[in-house]
Amino acid sequence: MNPDTDLAPAVESILEAARERTGGDEVVDVDARSLPDAIAQAEADDRVPVIAEVKPTSPTSDGTRDDDPVELAEAMVAGGATAISVLTEPSHFGGSPEALTRIREAVDVPVLRKDFVLREKQLDTVEADLLLLIVRFLETDALEELIGAARERGFQPLVEVHDRSELEAALEVGADIIGVNNRDLARLEVDLETFESVAPHAPDEVTLIAESGVSSPADVRRMREAGADALLVGSAIMDHGAADSDVTENTRRLVSAETEDET
Numbered sequence: 001m002n003p004d005t006d007l008a009p010a011v012e013s014i015l016e017a018a019r020e021r022t023g024g025d026e027v028v029d030v031d032a033r034s035l036p037d038a039i040a041q042a043e044a045d046d047r048v049p050v051i052a053e054v055k056p057t058s059p060t061s062d063g064t065r066d067d068d069p070v071e072l073a074e075a076m077v078a079g080g081a082t083a084i085s086v087l088t089e090p091s092h093f094g095g096s097p098e099a100l101t102r103i104r105e106a107v108d109v110p111v112l113r114k115d116f117v118l119r120e121k122q123l124d125t126v127e128a129d130l131l132l133l134i135v136r137f138l139e140t141d142a143l144e145e146l147i148g149a150a151r152e153r154g155f156q157p158l159v160e161v162h163d164r165s166e167l168e169a170a171l172e173v174g175a176d177i178i179g180v181n182n183r184d185l186a187r188l189e190v191d192l193e194t195f196e197s198v199a200p201h202a203p204d205e206v207t208l209i210a211e212s213g214v215s216s217p218a219d220v221r222r223m224r225e226a227g228a229d230a231l232l233v234g235s236a237i238m239d240h241g242a243a244d245s246d247v248t249e250n251t252r253r254l255v256s257a258e259t260e261d262e263t
């Protein structure tokens with residue numbers, strides 16, 4: 001959309017690092033686990049569909065968790081997570097493609113690769129079920145090409161938007177899994193109203209995900225009432241400030257937000 005304008009300094013430096021990174025040489029061929037199927041299964045079990053994120057740290061988190069990523073992912077699945085998101089960005093999020101590969105071997109839910117993908121070459125690093133593409137960083141033509149290239153390799157593209165015009169751009173190029181990021185990439189502030197204002201403009205057949213800033217069962221219910229098919233939650237589950245925080249319990253609390261009346 002407006003590549004590289006008005007971004008927070010941390011985001012600028014992440015993009016700079018991403019431009020330097022290339023993927024592997026072997027074109028991957030993924031047999032993807034379906035996110036819509038996993039969401040339907042969660043709904044059938046009365047679990048709120050939560051995509052729990054393994055994020056060792058971030059530019060906005062108040063600490064770093066150096067737990068084994070596989071143990072974290074398994075703890076999230078034990079808490080009822082529908083899918084796992086894994087940050088593979090190394091410079092600001094403490095992530096790695098290897099961690100994702102190990103997690104995908106260890107769990108049987110869909111796994112999202114969360115990174116700053118700018119070029120097709122970056123797609124060939126690692127097999128994942130879903131691949132994040134961020135509209136903000138990509139011209140429409142590049143977005144369309146990357147969606148095609150991702151699908152050719154078997155990935156389900158999850159296209160991230162932040163406002164209505166980005167949503168229109170995503171729909172125009174055929175995105176069918178769309179995440180609305182409540183965090184803006186200019187000031188890095190979170191506002192759940194972002195999802196509420198964008199969601200009504202998405203057609204029903206799109207799988208719509210509320211991303212970022214969901215920290216309590218009340219937030220979960222608020223996003224679900226606004227039309228979220230699933231929620232993407234990192235910080236509230238990782239709880240970076242508390243190294244011994246129970247990731248399974250943190251996940252379960254959000255997953256059961258519609259069946260237990262905790263606030």
Ligand SMILES: O=P(O)(O)OC[C@@H](O)[C@@H](O)c1c[nH]c2ccccc12
Nearest residue numbers: 181211212213214232233234235236
């Ligand atoms: O930790 P939170 O506020 O629950 O947010 C998770 C996830 O939405 C966030 O990590 C995220 C959303 N879009 C991104 C793009 C790149 C890196 C990270 C992200």
